[in-house]
Amino acid sequence: MDAYFDNLETRDHSAREAALFAQLSVQVRHARETAPYYHRILRDVDAEALVDRAALATLPVTRKSDLIACQRAELPFGGLVAVPPGRLRRIFQSPGPIYDAEGHGPDAWRTARAFHAAGFRPEDIIHNTFSYHLTPAGVMVESGAEALGCAVIPAGTGNSDLQVRVIEDVRPRCYAGTPSFLRILISKARELGADISSLKTASVAAEALPPRLRAELNEAGIAVTQWYATADLGLIAYESSAMEGMIVDEGVIVEIVRPGTGDALAEGEVGEVVVTTFSRDYPLIRFATGDLSAVLAGQSPCGRTNMRLKGWLGRADQTAKVKGMFVHPSQVAEVTRRHPGIVKARLVVSRQDEKDVMTLYCAGDGIDVAAVARTLQMVCTVSGRVELSAPDSLPNDGKVIDDIRTLD
């Protein structure tokens, strides 16, 4: 019977809470003994008293937005990692820059559970279109694929011609990547008359999945479920075939807190996703992701009993995820710093043809639009348009990044 990845998914609430909180005190002791940052912030905590969510809520929150400064002060990991960098398996650079640590051990990113729920099974071939370069996205798929016993085609980004060819020739059944790139592959295959009908199931992440896009992919014969992860810690939650919210991974404790605070919110209230992991190499305790979500009441009809999230409901800060990459207000500032002619700038993130588009509106003197576009691409690692604006046409609302995408 392979409806579930393991029997952790169907245990009852109290058994799960007891098991997770039994690990928590061990993890807190481990973190403060091995990682200088946790030694500082958790020194006086009574680890044995961390027996439930109320006790967890007394611990300090570590915000993703603070990681940049924290790491800068103590390169490369701000004292949050428990081993010397050379003992890690891989080190990544996310925009910011924020350095991400991957430890050793099977399925370090815990993605196998999400892929199992998506219908991936042993000996399936997964066509993986996430990037492997600097970002951990590509390797997150490898992590779960290896644990499940699937083969991977590490296709990466771009080269849709070659990708359609490899799908036609090798006939993978599974797709991992963004939903918008899957749409690009389907349309490229139509253009080239290539048969990619081997693809039956897709596990998508890193951007919003509007219902219209999901319906379009389904019409192409591909079942689509989502997973939600961050480059810091791996899988947080995943959809099952029930398609009712995202079920929290069995390997983390998730809280929803009032943005900017560590205060837990009531079921249904929109707040910031805070995650505690049990990684030995890179322990994250009450890590505030900057993502907004809410707890969905009740239990999934698929039989999985863990807490469910409503999915990704935006960012608690002005950081935007564009084409799967985070763009921070500090990066927009860096672009304007390099072009002294720019007096005021506003990055608008929108969606066109199911694809993310970003446009930097600039006001000032003697601005070389092409040069600014090159800098924008270099600093953000995502390409964008640059347009000139009159200074008073840019709203005075404190926003550096204006995300006008809707999730319909």
Next chain:
Amino acid sequence: MDAYFDNLETRDHSAREAALFAQLSVQVRHARETAPYYHRILRDVDAEALVDRAALATLPVTRKSDLIACQRAELPFGGLVAVPPGRLRRIFQSPGPIYDAEGHGPDAWRTARAFHAAGFRPEDIIHNTFSYHLTPAGVMVESGAEALGCAVIPAGTGNSDLQVRVIEDVRPRCYAGTPSFLRILISKARELGADISSLKTASVAAEALPPRLRAELNEAGIAVTQWYATADLGLIAYESSAMEGMIVDEGVIVEIVRPGTGDALAEGEVGEVVVTTFSRDYPLIRFATGDLSAVLAGQSPCGRTNMRLKGWLGRADQTAKVKGMFVHPSQVAEVTRRHPGIVKARLVVSRQDEKDVMTLYCAGDGIDVAAVARTLQMVCTVSGRVELSAPDSLPNDGKVIDDIRTLD
């Protein structure tokens, strides 16, 4: 004592030959029992008689240039792979297309030995600039790094600004990639005033290393050794600090044959590199790589006793390796097929500022140079210039690809 990766490197000649040929009969039986292609070509071979090089030389050669047609007839692997595709670990697409199979097991590409000889040691951090997308180059580095106990920064290609930043912040001691990209990183670091002096040792591959470039990298404080591998089978040979030829890997049998035949050549004669591997998942028996080399007489002063090659001396066919990627005459033909205005074309591969440059000279009518350049990039996955020529200015020598690079 860690001068050698293991004691296989210093065993005497007869012990090595005995050990390799003891494995050969096992491998031939395994291959013909599990892979339909080998069942066809090795059915009548007396496996027990394969006790030495003379016996090996009686087996048929499988040419890399034949793999395209062979795989096309029986997708994806032409019957050469011993397991169903879903039981592999990864599947790659090399130009051609040729599909490459990666099996399971530690250090499937056998690169740890080369990295050890380059001076990489446990807990070192390796900055890896090979691509992970579609090609196995990136993962070949992961393979050896994991076996050695090193951490990897999977930097991939491009983004030299971000790469310089991650080197400055994370301070890796080791570099893996092409020598020309290392040169780009050094010059980018100078431009940005970034400190990348943590880099002390580089293990380079996938393109020629002219002595002048090696000297320039040495002047930047970086020791450089080369390794030689193919996407089909992994490591073939590697340099040691003795810098006298490339020492053959302990996990393969290498022969040098007269190009186009299976006849072994005498020591010192230039011929095609033919390799036999012991991979269980993707057995390659007398695989002709298309690369030219020669056996270097004598033994390395570093104490390693295996046969040495003179390094890469060109291609036995017109295939050229440009910026680390193979470009085949069939790809040039595909570009011209897509632009019917082109009557005659010749791809010239040259070197400028230590970088590979390719230029497609086209003769014909109504040729849109920009459109041809886009097709060239798409088909070859390497960018090139396109220039118009008068039909009679292109030599009539049967060459589709003219490689005018010199190795000085």
